[in-house]
Amino acid sequence: MSISTTPHINSLLSLIGTLDLDEVLQRFVDEACQTTGAPYGALSVLDNRGETSAFYYHGMSETHAEAIGHPPVGRGIIGRIPIDDGIIINDLASSPYFTGFPPRHARMSTFLGVPVRVHEQVYGRLYLCDKPGGFTPRDLQELQFLAAVAAVAVENSRLYLQARDAERWTRVSQQVTTTLLEGAEEEDALLLITQLIRSVAEADTALMILPSVGESWACEFADGALTDGLVGTVFPPNGRAMTVLREGQGLLVDSMQRAQTMRVSALAQFGPALYAPLIARGTPFGVLLLLRLPGCEEFTRESLALAESVASQAALALELASARHAQDMATLLDERTRIGEDLHDLAIQQLFATGMALSRIRDRLLAGDDVTAEEQTQALEGALASVDDSVKQIRSIVHKLRDPDPTVVLVERLRRETSLARHALGFAPSLVLELDGTPLLDDETDAEAADVFDGLVGADRADDVVAVVREALSNAARHAHASSVLVRVSVSSGPGGNVRVSVSDDGAGLDPSQTRRSGLDNLASRARRHRGSLSIGRSDESGLELTWCVPLS
Numbered sequence: 001m002s003i004s005t006t007p008h009i010n011s012l013l014s015l016i017g018t019l020d021l022d023e024v025l026q027r028f029v030d031e032a033c034q035t036t037g038a039p040y041g042a043l044s045v046l047d048n049r050g051e052t053s054a055f056y057y058h059g060m061s062e063t064h065a066e067a068i069g070h071p072p073v074g075r076g077i078i079g080r081i082p083i084d085d086g087i088i089i090n091d092l093a094s095s096p097y098f099t100g101f102p103p104r105h106a107r108m109s110t111f112l113g114v115p116v117r118v119h120e121q122v123y124g125r126l127y128l129c130d131k132p133g134g135f136t137p138r139d140l141q142e143l144q145f146l147a148a149v150a151a152v153a154v155e156n157s158r159l160y161l162q163a164r165d166a167e168r169w170t171r172v173s174q175q176v177t178t179t180l181l182e183g184a185e186e187e188d189a190l191l192l193i194t195q196l197i198r199s200v201a202e203a204d205t206a207l208m209i210l211p212s213v214g215e216s217w218a219c220e221f222a223d224g225a226l227t228d229g230l231v232g233t234v235f236p237p238n239g240r241a242m243t244v245l246r247e248g249q250g251l252l253v254d255s256m257q258r259a260q261t262m263r264v265s266a267l268a269q270f271g272p273a274l275y276a277p278l279i280a281r282g283t284p285f286g287v288l289l290l291l292r293l294p295g296c297e298e299f300t301r302e303s304l305a306l307a308e309s310v311a312s313q314a315a316l317a318l319e320l321a322s323a324r325h326a327q328d329m330a331t332l333l334d335e336r337t338r339i340g341e342d343l344h345d346l347a348i349q350q351l352f353a354t355g356m357a358l359s360r361i362r363d364r365l366l367a368g369d370d371v372t373a374e375e376q377t378q379a380l381e382g383a384l385a386s387v388d389d390s391v392k393q394i395r396s397i398v399h400k401l402r403d404p405d406p407t408v409v410l411v412e413r414l415r416r417e418t419s420l421a422r423h424a425l426g427f428a429p430s431l432v433l434e435l436d437g438t439p440l441l442d443d444e445t446d447a448e449a450a451d452v453f454d455g456l457v458g459a460d461r462a463d464d465v466v467a468v469v470r471e472a473l474s475n476a477a478r479h480a481h482a483s484s485v486l487v488r489v490s491v492s493s494g495p496g497g498n499v500r501v502s503v504s505d506d507g508a509g510l511d512p513s514q515t516r517r518s519g520l521d522n523l524a525s526r527a528r529r530h531r532g533s534l535s536i537g538r539s540d541e542s543g544l545e546l547t548w549c550v551p552l553s
Helices: 009-015 021-036 062-068 137-181 186-200 240-247 265-269 301-366 373-402 410-425 444-480 518-529
Strands: 040-046 052-058 087-089 111-118 121-129 205-211 217-224 251-253 273-280 283-291 430-435 485-492 498-505 533-538 544-551
Touching: 021 040, 021 052, 021 121, 021 137, 087 137, 111 137, 121 137, 137 186, 137 301, 186 205, 186 217, 186 283, 186 301, 217 240, 217 283, 240 251, 240 273, 240 283, 251 301, 273 301, 283 301, 301 373, 410 430, 410 444, 410 485, 430 444, 444 485, 444 498, 444 518, 444 544, 518 533, 518 544
Parallel strands: 430 485
Antiparallel strands: 040 052, 040 121, 087 111, 111 121, 205 217, 205 283, 251 273, 273 283, 485 498, 498 544, 533 544
């Protein structure tokens, strides 16, 4: 049989370049029926257990297929299709392998079946039924050829999906690492890891299992379907999750529902599962458990390898973030020690000396010594000067705490905040600075306007403005899922002047399930301190808009 004389070959060859697997398999079933003249055909795709995981059919309406119910399980005549050849039965009723039709299934008399093999493994079974006059050896040859073409198309589609998935997993890995290293809170980072990996793995549910009380490990974060009651579930030391953690190797389970041993009963409601350990340089951080609902496609070895890689990268980023936090704490303690020494050596010692001088005058007065008015005046003036000097020293110390680079004007600090937010958001937020309604541009001609802008706001309010922008951008990165963010800081001078900060996005708005509001509470407190206001509402882009406004006087 030559390709040029085989019906529909041109259209079949065009399918080899088609990357949508469902479309490829359905069209192959259609082409098989058209090539052989069979009115009915079907392709049963097999899972790792040899069960039907997907079913494609021709010659039957959707209503009829739904009435029949589940697809054939492949234990009768379908299961007799050889793994390396085909089978022709032109009298089904007389075949010893025929076990009958399912209820409401059309009665058929002839049968032709071949395996679809990918890399020498049976990927599925392609079979046709009820051809008038019966099937011929030529029909078998044509069907075997079609099955070979189908195998090539399936492999092409698999390679494409693997490349696409690898790219998506790489982006998730980069996003997770960037989020952790930019200083996100560990709780927020772990929840983000759980959500992102569930999405990229196309799982229905994701659980993050972390160290709990004592030696136990429990689910700390759950995202997706059927998660009610899963948070707080303790995982036994001899279960799959802890085995994965001890051995440092991921694990695939074809169905939790069918598992012979189930130590965590809440997981029995799920189907396929994937366990990936979070281990960095031999230190276990946790286990990521991905789950799909019963009947869904199983996780692949390729998905497991990608999940292990991303989990390992996330664990390393967690370790680095933890080390950086420890370093920050050490720096903070050193800074506190330095501040304590400055206060002790400068302000406190001076105040102590002032107290001693006043105490001597008091003792002389109580003892009835003759203390002239001039002596009393000199002592009081010296004490006041000393106290004033101490206050200046304390103010200097406090001022140094405000910002590591106090010489940087507000305009540059705001530009720096929006630039740093690029990594967390995945894009650059827009920044608009306005002075009395006139935008400040990024060139030297606006240097004078920038100085006026900075001078009107003042050092105290400038710190609050930067804090508001930082917190709003952080919230947008963690919760909004936005594609654009606009930061607008407007200063109006004159009577009734104020500074107004507005941060708006086109994302999902405020999540009602998010109960933690400490960041927003801090911003509200900063507004009240200046007799200002904080409001949150819908933006023009149907996202979230945060507005913080305080008077300048």
